[in-house]
Amino acid sequence: MTKRYFHYQSLEQLEQEIRQLNLQIPLESNLERLQAYLGRPVKIGPFTAGNSMAIHPMEGCDGTPIGQPDELVFRRYERFARGGAKLLWFEATAVVPEGRANPRQLLINDFNAKSLEALLHRTRLAHQEVYGTTSDLVEVLQLTHSGRYSTPLPLLGQRHPVLDKVTFLDRKKGVTIPQDYPILSDGYLEQLEDRFVEAARLAREIGFKGVDIKLTHGYLGNELLGAKTRPGRYGGCLENRSRFVTNVLAKIRGTLGPEFLLASRLGVFDSVPYMLDTATQIGKPRAFPIPYPFGFGVNEKNPLEPDLNEPRQVIAMLRRLGVTLINISMGNPYANPHIGRPFEKPDEGNYFPPEHPLIGVDRHFRLCAELQKAFPDLVMVGTGYSWLQHFQLHAGAANIRDGRVTMMGIGRGALAYPNFARDALTKGTLDTSHTCKTLTFCTYLMRQKGHPLGQFPTGCPPFDKEVYGPLVKQARTHKS
Ligand SMILES: Cc1cc2nc3c(=O)[nH]c(=O)nc-3n(C[C@H](O)[C@H](O)[C@H](O)COP(=O)(O)O)c2cc1C
Ligand code: SF4
Secondary structure, three states: OOOOOOOOOOHHHHHHHHHHOOOOOOOOOOHHHHHHHHOOOEEEOOEEEOOOEEEOOOOOOOOOOOOOOOHHHHHHHHHHHHHOOOEEEEEEEEOOHHHOOOOOOOEOOOOOHHHHHHHHHHHHHHHHHHHOOOOOOEEEEEEEOOHHHOOOOOOEOOOOOOHHHHOEEEOOOOEEOOOOOOEOOHHHHHHHHHHHHHHHHHHHHHOOOEEEEOEOOOOHHHHHHOOOOOOOOOOOOHHHHOHHHHHHHHHHHHHHOOOOEEEEEEEOOOOOOEEEEOOOOEEEEOOOOOOOOOOOOEEOOEEEEEOOHHHHHHHHHHHHOOEEEEEEEOOOOOOOHHHHOOOOOOOOOOOEOOOOHHHHHHHHHHHHHHHHHHOOOOEEEEOOOHHHHHHHHHHHHHHHHOOOOOEEEEOHHHHHOOOHHHHHHHHOOOOOOOOOOOOOHHHHHHOOOOOOOOOOOOOOOOOOHHHHHHHHHHHHHOOO
């Protein structure tokens, strides 16, 4: 029930388990080569990142109530900047107030622009202090609308017979959305396109090198890509389902010109919603209909299986519109967290993994490799490395070596160990007493709403104890 999976004392032991599970995760064992692959500069559009390591976008849920960065936000990015990864992917930032995922999510608008500029400035300063330059640092801002996960009201891209049953109008009272709950109108989506364009314009004015139009994790951009049953101009065929993102990108390109980097974090496999099996504490799929016209990147006849046909078509569209950087992700953190971030232990009340986490890591690497091989000219950032702890470096270097990805992206691992990139390049190895153990306290904090501002900030309580240790204690005594 509470099985621990990660038990490897050596690379050989990990290799052995990979073989036993019949997986094909490559690992680079030579330290010099490992450092050379991870240290390889990457040309991204008109910019160059000084090495092949990226920090994934990660919300701290710690902005001010109006969506400006607060002290913990500055602290997080200064730590990342000092850590040495050369692609800093700034977290999900809402483009409209009603599309925020929590009351402390960052929000980009005219009023908040200066504070985001200050965040970027302090981040660069921190990098400059350690490395003497920021000329090889690439900073991208993730733009989002949280769709069905917006607060206070869910804003739906489509009706979804499985997810709707667990989409709450009032979580405290356990009230889910009613049968006649509306989806967002075509008119709303059309004007939202312009809000994304305006946000991109502000991001460029502030000094970001590019923006990511977020298309993953069940948020609006991702939900629309899978909205096969939505009527009207934004649903049904793939051309309609991709209309939102293609319109946004075409308008940004038309307004901001080719020097501004266009990126997207793309969920290439939604899978289906899971639930806790109370008898075993392990996750199991919720009942789903077949055929399953509700997800993106899934086989309609068996949505537990990926189908990359449409993700390939969407990537081709994005590329035609000038996107040069794609961050491959998958899953939905609310509905099937083991898909997006393979973990050892769930957040409290959630399910234990229904598969060996190495299978999830392999799925990330495999799907990313397929897409990278299909689009070798695009810079792809891979996900799913943190569960491997210090062996992440061996996997990242090997995936880069084999042309399966261009950059290794680190999420939770960077909250726990922001200096991972510096240590990778100077020592070729990570200090195992600092690596993320995927015990999911960060997600626990993210889900806690009993804070006076309606949301607890998140970070890494085990390895960034000073700040987040007390916050976990506080969250436990102020349960919402
Ligand atoms: C606390 C936390 C916040 C996150 N915020 C975002 C976000 O703002 N945007 C995003 O695309 N993904 C977000 N993610 C997902 C991560 O970027 C990443 O995809 C995931 O953690 C898996 O990578 P890892 O195994 O290296 O952690 C978040 C994850 C965590 C744990
Ligand atoms: S709380 Fe820290 S160690 Fe645990 S999963 Fe999150 S980042 Fe990793």
